[in-house]
Amino acid sequence: MEVKGTVVGRRTRVAIGANVAVMVLLAAGIVALANTFAQRSFLRRQFDWTEHARNTLSSKTESVVRGLEETVECSTFFRADDYLLGPIQQEVIQETEALLRLYERANPEKFKRKAYDLGPEGFEEAKAKALEVKLTETNVVVLRQGARQKEVRLDDLADIDRGDMGMFGGGGRGPRLLAFKAEAAITNALISVTQAAERKVLFVTGHGESSPTDTKEEGASRWADLLRKDGCRVEDLDLPEKRAIPEDASAVVLLGPRRAFSPEETRVLQAYLDRGGRLLLAVDPTPRPEELGEPTGLLESWGIKLGRGIACQPLLDILTGGYVHGTPDCATVLARPLATHEITRPLAQAEIDLRVPFSRSLERIGTPPLEVTTANLLETIPGSRAWEDLPEANEWNFQFDKERENESVLTLALAAEREAGEGTATAPAEGGPRKARLVVVGSALCGTNQAILRYGRDLYMNGVNWLLERTSLISIAPKPPEERRIDLRKEGTKSTLVWSCIVLLPALVVAAGTTVWFRRRR
Amino acid sequence: MIATAWTVARRELAAFFYSPIAYGIATIVLLLNGVFFYIYLSHPAVDGDLKQTIPFFYGGFLFYWFLALLVPPILTMRLFAEEKRSGTIEMLMTAPVTDAAVVLGKYAGVLAYYAALWLPSLLYFLLVRALGGEPDFGLVASCLLGTLLVGALFLSIGLFASACTSNQVLAAAAGLVLNLLLFFLPLLATLAIRPATKELLERFSIYEIVFSGFLTGLVDTAHVVYFVSLAGFFLFLTVRVVEARKWK
Incomplete structure (x- = not known):
């Protein structure tokens, strides 16, 4: 018998079902809405619970x-x-x-x-x-x-x-x-990537230099690609033809000149540096300094001189313990970056030694001019020598004299800076008086397509970034590694852990369970 | 309603602590936790490094998810299904308590028991500290919070499954399947063709939330809202299912 008011009819059940369905949909909507709002940045809050705020950005x-x-x-x-x-x-x-x-x-x-x-x-x-x-x-x-x-x-x-x-x-x-x-x-x-203005880097051509458009082994297209990826606009500059350096040049690169510069070209470069210009000069051991003409004179006004010959090191023969001389491999020297300059500091801190193939050495002439600040960037490890007899027909006559040359160190790269003269070039990156900057590297080969990725990348890219004043835009203190370790080798540590975590804790629960069981039985 | 829910919660919790099965589950969980804690800590690649051990223990490794997915349906399976099978549900439903209070009370009781299963893990790190290690207790707290929130969600799903049937085994199986479905959403994400869908599914992946949030010591309100709102949704469904008995 159906009693009115206590048993629900079919139509009522359908109505209740529809009501529940609507409520469920509404609840689902509220959940979706709550999560959508919770994801919004104006409502979202994050709390870093770690002891040293490891999850908090500066x-x-x-x-x-x-x-x-x-x-x-x-x-x-x-x-x-x-x-x-x-x-x-x-x-x-x-x-x-x-x-x-x-x-x-x-x-x-x-x-x-x-x-x-x-x-x-x-x-x-x-x-x-x-x-x-x-x-x-x-x-x-x-x-x-x-x-x-x-x-x-x-x-x-x-x-x-x-x-x-x-x-x-x-x-x-x-x-x-x-x-x-x-x-x-x-x-x-x-x-x-987002804020810094695009910088224009010009590669001088016209004296046999490596060109940024040349994709052959001796070209510099790979380095140019790296610079473009780093936010630079790279172009070549035919100096004998143009006879001027554009005002908007942020830095100029001379990669491996092989012919002499005319006095006028040297004056153009000198005037550019006097205006606060930025120059990277990389010169291979050949040609000899006197064959290069005036750039040598340009360097002398900065207190720098190109050394003669090729930097060589004897190779240690692991089997005999002696030295191997007279092979082309001796001309790929091991060099240490110095921590005293921004260009090479990151490499020195990471304890990365560089291999530098076919490099000339560089020298500082007596006391540098007063206004010039010069720093060595790269020095060979002790036991190196500039071998002046350039190889002919792949005959390497290099002989290492252990008594005489055991401690000798060669400088392979230098950086120099001085106050600009009148009429400065392009504006400095972050205010202040613009300084002329010069980087000289003894190996142009390192910047070419055949060696840039293997040998020269760090030195050359850091060098250009220093010229462009981009070594560090802001400074944030590095975080020391957090040591949170328990010494498991200490006597008794492992056994205490095993007994406490694997035996004692579960045993306490078993004991508690057994006690409860016995009490309830009584 | 709060007072009646509290009464139900205390009754449920007492039932847990008078039941030998609850002690059995607690023993197994503590034993496995202890074994795996020691294995992580002494693994040659970790070698006592607590920065790695803590996230490993609370969700960075498969074993944790095995417990997190499996234990809640086992704990909740009897809550409504057993009452239905034995007929005691009728007494409960005719008592002067609302359906919502019953559901909330049972949920609070099982959640408290679940918390009691995991809280002893804090003792591991206190012990490590006593032995000369320096665990980051902020990170431990964040990981524990993540564990409780994951448990809160999976328990609410298990409670819903239990309310749907009078068969305990079926309730546990259904709860487990629902948990697995929710957990393996990232797998669906890899099949999603539209990047927007993929990104959305990935954003709400439980594993991703735990791994990139709580296990790093970062407590994000969006993550808390995600777990609390979903658990609330399943509790709402449970109330509706319990209520439905009156209309049949």
């Missing part, structure tokens, strides 16, 4: 990232299979990825991050992107806005003590992380 970075007006694409190409630096490299990569997530969170609309997988699964996608950004190496962060891009490499992200293999009887020392400086490097790269 205020400088915050303002740069939040102030982005156009989208910046950030691509990472990391691989953690470097066997020498394995765990350290992995730590740097993980920290960098975590840091980039903070950048993305600070402005998700304008900072787009993508990590490319270099393993088999993501290889095709990574390869396509690598070709698009003209990637030349792995373990880099690429920041890109429109056609402008900047690469941040592993050495820029962290200072790593690469350790000591201890091959010859030494105990050896593993690699370790000294400081994590990725935030400064990435924020500076971001500023370069």
